[in-house]
Amino acid sequence: MKFEIKxxxxxxxxxxxxxxxNIGFGKIFxxxxxxxxxxxxxxxxxxxxPYGPFSLSPATSSIHYGQAIFEGMKAFASVENNIDITLFRxxxxxxxxxxxxxxxxxxxxxxxxxxxxxxxxxxxxxxxxPRTEGGALYIRPYxxxxxxxxxxxxxxxxxFAIFCCPVGPYYNKALRVKVEEDFSRAAPGGVGFTKCAGxxxxxxxxTALAQKEGYDQILWTDPIEHKFVEETGTTNFFAVFENExxxxxxxxxxxxxxxxxxxxxxxxxxGYTVTERPLSVQExxxxxxxxxxxxxxxxxxxxxxxxxxGFRGTYHGIFEESKxxxxxxxxxxxxDLKVCRISDPFKWVExx
Ligand code: COI
Numbered sequence: 301m302k303f304e305i306k307x308x309x310x311x312x313x314x315x316x317x318x319x320x321x322n323i324g325f326g327k328i329f330x331x332x333x334x335x336x337x338x339x340x341x342x343x344x345x346x347x348x349x350p351y352g353p354f355s356l357s358p359a360t361s362s363i364h365y366g367q368a369i370f371e372g373m374k375a376f377a378s379v380e381n382n383i384d385i386t387l388f389r390x391x392x393x394x395x396x397x398x399x400x401x402x403x404x405x406x407x408x409x410x411x412x413x414x415x416x417x418x419x420x421x422x423x424x425x426x427x428x429x430p431r432t433e434g435g436a437l438y439i440r441p442y443x444x445x446x447x448x449x450x451x452x453x454x455x456x457x458x459x460f461a462i463f464c465c466p467v468g469p470y471y472n473k474a475l476r477v478k479v480e481e482d483f484s485r486a487a488p489g490g491v492g493f494t495k496c497a498g499x500x501x502x503x504x505x506x507t508a509l510a511q512k513e514g515y516d517q518i519l520w521t522d523p524i525e526h527k528f529v530e531e532t533g534t535t536n537f538f539a540v541f542e543n544e545x546x547x548x549x550x551x552x553x554x555x556x557x558x559x560x561x562x563x564x565x566x567x568x569x570x571g572y573t574v575t576e577r578p579l580s581v582q583e584x585x586x587x588x589x590x591x592x593x594x595x596x597x598x599x600x601x602x603x604x605x606x607x608x609x610g611f612r613g614t615y616h617g618i619f620e621e622s623k624x625x626x627x628x629x630x631x632x633x634x635x636d637l638k639v640c641r642i643s644d645p646f647k648w649v650e651x652x
Pocket of ligand 1: 373
């Protein structure tokens with residue numbers, strides 16, 4: 301191991317307060333967290349400490365000017381194989397965090413530092429990885445600017461931290477989405493491809509308006525013409541037509557989902573044809589009778605069907621359980637891979 305990480309363990313674990321049969325999402329945190337600080341041009345003071353609050357200056361620059369980025373990833377337990385922790389494509393998260401960092405004028409994290417800190421933290425909190433079907437340990441690596449300074453410039457100091465929470469499903473039903481034409485998530489040349497905190501904050505108001513109309517989420521359209529489907533507020537998007545599965549091609553305004561990429565490769569491996577191309581709302585409406593299913597993908601959400609989509613006051617119901625073979629098959633394939641139930645043709649799974 302290349303980096304020295306100091307470890308301060310909790311005096312008493314809180315794990316007995318955690319009920320694996322009633323996990324929920326994002327409310328329970330494991331005993332420890334990893335923290336590192338960027339000072340004088342380098343990452344220093346690498347440490348694992350008990351999970352707990354940070355003390356921050358009121359002038360902390362990320363709170364004012366938005367230099368804050370994050371990742372979402374999951375660890376799994378393979379009960380049948382007696383493996384406590386598997387990770388799914390962790391290097392991809394390290395790389396994406398660094399793409400976000402560059403765009404937000406933040407320092408990159410060496411990939412080995414990212415992976416080693418993850419390894420040490422997960423090994424310490426391994427008892428928290430749920431062993432229940434559908435459960436996982438959600439991992440949140442993130443970085444934010446810590447200068448206490450009022451003035452718009454890149455911060456000189458940053459904190460990188462990782463904490464974990466045992467989770468169940470993020471969504472537990474087929475979702476109703478509203479096609480969003482009035483608001484935009486991101487513009488060409490903007491930060492849509494990054495996982496910066498502001499992308500999510502900016503989505504909250506349009507999402508709340510859609511939820512008042514009875515929708516669960518919004519389906520963003522392109523920021524120029526509002527004609528082409530992009531992604532939902534929390535996931536990427538797929539449409540399964542009779543002979544072709546389509547997902548919007550990546551542009552500067554779309555998040556390059558790691559689950560999206562895994563679903564594309566998984567579907568192709570399973571013999572499906574997947575096309576990454578612009579997909580208009582009009583095409584979804586014109587070819588509605590050919591649509592077998594719509595589904596969305598993300599680390600937190602995994603893979604979830606859409607019930608349908610609302611567009612200009614008309615709701616287009618799509619979901620029919622009997623037509624969801626493609627999503628079911630690829631979800632099962634990826635779920636099996638993650639817990640080493642099948643052999644891994646892609647070498648995506650890492651066992652800690
Ligand atoms: C994830 O899927 O991990 C995300 O970061 C999205 C968020 C809605 C939880």
